[in-house]
């Protein structure tokens with residue numbers, strides 16, 4: 001919509017006060033731009049960045065060095081491309097790899113504290129999942145943005161983009177609790193509104209099996225960036241790779257009920273007591289396999305040594321983050337959700353799966369572990385290409401009944417390395433995007449910790465770019 005009446009004027013206008021939006025605000029304000037962030041929810045703790053489990057993928061950090069982990073930006077780049085099946089845009093992946101270490105230091109210098117611990121999760125050839133308290137992180141980002149002069153306003157929903165007669169984005173339409181207003185952006189507008197896991201229509205258009213699936217994202221993830229930019233000619237990337245993640249307890253609704261104990265050696269079986277997937281692949285891919293199982297359910301099944309390792313993982317990481325955020329471990333909140341028994345047969349009874357079949361599945365899997373090869377599903381590692389599968393044999397035995405859910409969508413606006421929103425013929429002048437609102441970075445699957453990482457890294461770049469064009 002073209003309009004020349006303005007209720008307020010800034011240089012950089014940012015939609016969304018999550019990781020991407022706040023990172024953009026810090027950089028834009030640092031560059032001297034009059035910067036405002038509009039957030040449609042009421043509180044800083046309602047974004048996905050605030051409620052995520054706190055794992056960020058960085059390579060070559062001091063934490064890794066102290067833990068004796070040899071990692072580099074180049075290895076991270078290769079892992080990101082590999083896990084994305086080569087479908088991700090190489091220059092976007094390169095941008096992440098080139099700026100990740102600097103962003104790690106940037107966060108550390110601003111006061112973000114990292115656990116003295118790094119975990120290996122989906123897609124990692126090295127343990128590079130770094131943990132911090134996510135709520136602390138967003139509070140720090142907000143404080144730093146405000147310290148540099150940015151304004152952060154809540155209960156303000158960006159509802160539309162305003163363009164001039166040349167198609168340049170020059171401002172936004174806004175709805176706050178009282179009014180509809182228009183805000184001029186002399187530099188650029190940054191869309192950092194997250195994904196669309198809470199847009200049933202968009203999910204259903206991708207795959208009818210997604211109808212009715214749980215979403216655990218920030219409640220604002222209704223695909224607003226896509227809705228606003230599409231009429232201006234924006235196109236989307238990675239929509240065909242939108243997948244739910246397998247990991248959420250069937251009674252759960254957030255990060256505290258997410259459990260990744262399969263990456264420590266658990267197998268996953270369905271209601272028939274049968275394995276149905278290679279448990280070492282990214283949880284998004286396990287997610288697609290699990291939605292075709294009876295009731296969409298998969299049980300993680302493991303024994304006492306795996307349980308002990310998971311508890312130890314939580315202890316290691318919880319020096320810096322709350323234990324319930326350690327999804328690669330087990331804490332009280334998850335332990336109370338476990339089913340436990342002294343024999344596999346009794347465990348099967350408690351899981352309500354056929355006891356003979358579960359016994360057979362565990363025995364067959366143990367045989368594969370002994371033989372060093374899994375002809376059924378090809379599991380050769382615990383997670384990605386790390387760790388060696390272990391027998392499940394020492395009682396007591398445990399099961400965690402889980403389903404798939406959307407914790408993110410990881411697809412959306414096509415952007416270039418300058419975070420400019422692209423059309424099929426060029427870009428939309430004045431419009432930038434970062435974080436879960438964009439597509440093309442993750443590709444076909446997902447490397448753990450790279451979503452928050454991307455939101456922060458690309459957010460920073462978007463803020464800088466938008467500030468430059470004043």
Ligand SMILES: Cc1cc2nc3c(=O)[nH]c(=O)nc-3n(C[C@H](O)[C@H](O)[C@H](O)COP(=O)(O)OP(=O)(O)OC[C@H]3O[C@@H](n4cnc5c(N)ncnc54)[C@H](O)[C@@H]3O)c2cc1C
Pocket residue numbers: 015016017018019020021038039040041046047048049050051052053054055056057156157158159192193194195216217218219220221222224225254255407408434435436437448449450451452453455
């Ligand atoms: C439970 C859970 C666990 C996760 N764990 C991890 C993890 O360990 N590591 C990892 O890398 N990723 C993880 N993710 C994914 C990751 O948190 C997100 O992809 C990332 O934080 C997205 O950042 P963002 O800035 O794009 O979105 P957000 O941080 O959600 O910020 C977007 C903001 O925009 C607001 N908004 C939306 N529309 C509008 C509008 N029209 N106007 C104004 N404001 C608007 C939203 O309310 C929201 O506050 C997890 C996600 C969840 C839900």
